[in-house]
Amino acid sequence: MSGTEAEALRVRLRTTPALTGPFPAFEVSRAEAAPGPLFLRWLTEALDDGVPEPHVTTLSTADERGRPSARVLMLRDVDPDRCAFRFASEAASRKGRELAANPYAALSWYWPRHGRQIRAAGPVAVLDRAAARADFLGRGEASRISGFTGSMSAPLESEGAYADARERARRTVAAEPEAVPDGHTVYELRAEEMEFFQGDPARFHRRLCYHRQDGNWTSGLLWP
Numbered sequence: 001m002s003g004t005e006a007e008a009l010r011v012r013l014r015t016t017p018a019l020t021g022p023f024p025a026f027e028v029s030r031a032e033a034a035p036g037p038l039f040l041r042w043l044t045e046a047l048d049d050g051v052p053e054p055h056v057t058t059l060s061t062a063d064e065r066g067r068p069s070a071r072v073l074m075l076r077d078v079d080p081d082r083c084a085f086r087f088a089s090e091a092a093s094r095k096g097r098e099l100a101a102n103p104y105a106a107l108s109w110y111w112p113r114h115g116r117q118i119r120a121a122g123p124v125a126v127l128d129r130a131a132a133r134a135d136f137l138g139r140g141e142a143s144r145i146s147g148f149t150g151s152m153s154a155p156l157e158s159e160g161a162y163a164d165a166r167e168r169a170r171r172t173v174a175a176e177p178e179a180v181p182d183g184h185t186v187y188e189l190r191a192e193e194m195e196f197f198q199g200d201p202a203r204f205h206r207r208l209c210y211h212r213q214d215g216n217w218t219s220g221l222l223w224p
Ligand SMILES: Cc1cc2nc3c(=O)[nH]c(=O)nc-3n(C[C@H](O)[C@H](O)[C@H](O)COP(=O)(O)O)c2cc1C
Pocket: 056, 069, 070, 071, 072, 073, 074, 075, 087, 088, 089, 090, 093, 094, 095, 096, 152, 153
């Protein structure tokens, strides 16, 4: 990249607006006593107001040496009473291997239309095969074919190998519509800490965090 191009890019990055609002108010003094119900309220508002893909969440994991990795995936279920979040993936994928070695992770959401960011962190458990089966068989055909294509996160030697694997997966799904790949796994992150960030166009942001201790939630503000 030339110096002029680099400067043009820097200008674009610095002049592209963010957190422009208007955003909903967040009266932290009247916030829910536990984060699960507050998450549910904000998620419901995002769904109701047409925030694009509010169920897409960033999952951050770390390997056994503490090196982090992050990717987006779909939030499949929420239990606000237990403050538990479910997502599904392939056990042999990078995230699956990292969660096996270090079963602790973080989820984060950013909903630009509402200027809201939410963070959750806690231990991650693998749910039983019945949960994996119900999750997988509830998917559309394209998703099930994708699930049977396999080898998530492994190096792919050629586009042709991928096309062949997809064709084999398509035949498997057509012949055995009730089949579930062995590695398909539903994970549940049970939050021990959560944070709710309400952005403000005037940069008078609010941050409210919650911690679970001995089964009870405590909350407090953070300096933005
Ligand atoms: C919008 C979107 C939704 C996705 N949903 C999922 C999902 O629910 N589960 C999943 O395993 N991967 C999902 N992916 C793919 C992941 O981002 C990622 O590429 C894949 O899981 C491999 O990640 P890993 O190598 O870190 O394990 C999604 C990607 C996008 C862009």
